[in-house]
Amino acid sequence: xxxxxxxxxxxxxxxxxxxxxxxxxxxxxxxxxxxxxxxxxxxxxxxxxxxxxxxxxxxxxxxxxxxxxxxxxxxxxxxxxxxxxxxxxxxxxxxxxxxxxxxxxxxxxxxxxxxxxxxxxxxxxxxxxxxxxxxxxxxxxxxxxxxxxxxxxxxxxxxxxxxxxxxxxxxxxxxxxxxxxxxxxxxxxxxxxxxxxxxxxxxx
Amino acid sequence: xxxxxxxxxxxxxxxxxxxxxxxxxxxxxxxxxxxxxxxxxxxxxxxxxxxxxxxxxxxxxxxxxxxxxxxxxxxxxxxxxxxxxxxxxxxxxxxxxxxxxxxxxxxxxxxxxxxxxxxxxxxxxxxxxxxxxxxxxxxxxxxxxxxxxxxxxxxxxxx
Numbered sequence: 001x002x003x004x005x006x007x008x009x010x011x012x013x014x015x016x017x018x019x020x021x022x023x024x025x026x027x028x029x030x031x032x033x034x035x036x037x038x039x040x041x042x043x044x045x046x047x048x049x050x051x052x053x054x055x056x057x058x059x060x061x062x063x064x065x066x067x068x069x070x071x072x073x074x075x076x077x078x079x080x081x082x083x084x085x086x087x088x089x090x091x092x093x094x095x096x097x098x099x100x101x102x103x104x105x106x107x108x109x110x111x112x113x114x115x116x117x118x119x120x121x122x123x124x125x126x127x128x129x130x131x132x133x134x135x136x137x138x139x140x141x142x143x144x145x146x147x148x149x150x151x152x153x154x155x156x157x158x159x160x161x162x163x164x165x166x167x168x169x170x171x172x173x174x175x176x177x178x179x180x181x182x183x184x185x186x187x188x189x190x191x192x193x194x195x196x197x198x199x200x201x202x203x204x
Numbered sequence: 205x206x207x208x209x210x211x212x213x214x215x216x217x218x219x220x221x222x223x224x225x226x227x228x229x230x231x232x233x234x235x236x237x238x239x240x241x242x243x244x245x246x247x248x249x250x251x252x253x254x255x256x257x258x259x260x261x262x263x264x265x266x267x268x269x270x271x272x273x274x275x276x277x278x279x280x281x282x283x284x285x286x287x288x289x290x291x292x293x294x295x296x297x298x299x300x301x302x303x304x305x306x307x308x309x310x311x312x313x314x315x316x317x318x319x320x321x322x323x324x325x326x327x328x329x330x331x332x333x334x335x336x337x338x339x340x341x342x343x344x345x346x347x348x349x350x351x352x353x354x355x356x357x358x359x360x361x362x363x
Contacts, residue, residue, distance in 0.1 A: 077309075079235055079245025080274045080301045081281040087349050114242065122238035126346040157285050158270055160243070160309045164282045183279060 035197065036190035037171070037182040046148045046170050046178040051108060051134035054121035059134060061176050067104045068198045069172040070182070073150045075111035075163045076123040081184060082107075085169060086127040091188035092195060093128060099201050102174065105131040110152040110165050112141050173198050226253045227291065227327050232341035234308070235348060236317040244315055245272075245305035246323060246341055250289075250297045256327045256335070257288040261306045263323050268309040274302065283307075291327070319343040 040046070048061045049071075061069065070089060074082035086107065093100035107124045109115035112135045115123075120133030136144060145152055152165040171180035171194070179198055182191050232248035250258065261269045270285045289304055291297045299305050306323065308315075315321060323339045 076238070076241050077243035078281070078283070079243065079272075079305055079307060080283070081276075083235060083346060083348075084301050087347050090347065116240065119238060119240045123241065123346070126236075126238060151280050155282075155284075157272075157283075157307075158268055158309065160268065162283045164280055167276060167279055167281045184276065184281075 035180055035194045036186055037180040037194050039179070040181055041177070041179050043178055048176075049108070049134070049144050049147070051136045051140065051144060052117075054117040054124075054133055056117070059132075061172060064104045064106075064172075065176055066174050067102050068174055068195055069104045069106060069170075069176075070195070071106045071108060071148075071170045071172075072168075073108045073110050073145065073148070073152065073165055074167075075109055075165070076115050076119055077111065078163070078165075081167050083127075085167065085184060086124070086131065088188045088191065089131065089169070090128045092192045093130075095188060095192035096195060096199070096201075099196070099199050102199055103195060107131060107133045108141075108144065109133065109135045110141060110145060110150070111154075111163050112136060112138065171195070171198055174200075226329070226335055227251070227256060227325075227337055229325060229337055229339045232323065232339045233344045233348070234315060234321045234341045236319075236343050236346045237311060237315045238346065239314045241314070242311050243307065243309045244311065245301075245307055246321065247299045247301065247305055248339065248341070250291045250299070252291040252293055252297075252327070254329055255293045256291050256329045258291060258325055259288045259328045259334075260326045261323055262326075263308060263321060265313070265315065265321055266308050266311050269323075270307045270309065271304070272307045273304050276302075288328070315343050317343050317345045 050058060050060050053059050072085050074085065089105045093103050093105065096103060105128065109120060115135060120135060124131040124133040148170060150166045152163055154161050155164055167184035169182040170178065171182060173179050180194055228251045230249040230251065232246065234246045235244045237244045258271055261271060263269050271289055272283050273286045274281065274283045289297065321341045321343060323341055324336050325339060326334055326336045328334050
């Protein structure tokens with residue numbers, strides 16, 4: 001992707017960056033960024049959602065304007081990937097320091113039949129009191145997953161069932177534009193670097 | 205599910221047959237749940253003196269305990285019950301987030317941080333002989349990280 005902007009601005013920014021590898025952000029333009037995650041800026045999927053929070057309110061992306069939003073799809077009975085992703089999210093928030101207040105972490109359940117609001121609430125808040133859980137009915141869950149290109153599938157196991165699901169975290173910038181997909185393997189440090197760019201607080 | 209009764213029979217049959225366990229279980233822990241959360245995982249390290257396999261597990265906290273493998277394929281998390289987990293002699297097999305775990309399903313009550321969850325692990329050697337190992341796994345916070353317990357945290361293995 002190429003971006004053009006006045007050369008004076010570029011010079012100033014480069015000077016301010018003092019040769020740092022990190023791209024500076026913080027202006028209206030999307031500067032050439034070097035993310036650890038997958039840059040999906042301009043993608044036509046993962047645009048918005050309309051889901052219910054644990055208090056029964058309908059939430060959309062617009063509710064979180066001014067904050068970067070990091071969204072993860074999972075289920076609370078997941079013993080492994082979901083807690084690991086949410087532990088990482090809490091660590092990212094911590095690494096961002098005071099800027100962490102401008103990060104909203106959202107956990108969307110792909111198992112609304114078992115993840116009742118009371119479970120979702122306690123679960124997300126166990127990782128950080130600011131994290132929120134969202135859910136929809138089966139149809140809305142399927143539509144949301146499709147809109148985000150998230151795969152999930154109910155798989156029987158013994159007398160119960162488990163869920164296969166994508167383990168990506170999606171990141172929106174404070175203006176509500178989809179920017180990044182973070183892979184499960186990326187460290188909290190790598191993710192926090194990316195979030196600093198998204199929040200426009202990357203430093204040299 | 206008949207894990208409990210099977211294990212009791214196996215354990216009874218083994219009483220006196222083995223003075224010393226061939227398998228050592230270290231650093232076992234269970235991830236805490238929130239109220240009404242029906243499932244969680246147990247993690248540990250297995251060290252066997254002879255080639256063996258973990259063939260089943262049971263716990264008084266639930267009638268449904270399964271041995272699972274988690275795999276990431278194309279960034280999709282898949283979790284599957286496996287019939288047995290090989291534990292080769294002298295090679296420590298880790299059950300940890302990102303790999304294998306003992307899955308506790310259909311929990312009747314919350315598993316709280318600080319509690320202890322008894323687990324009975326049944327191993328089967330190449331000769332078909334079964335050995336069960338009792339473990340008391342401490343419950344770590346729901347947001348416990350994937351790192352294994354501290355080096356000093358051994359000694360959770362009880363008979």
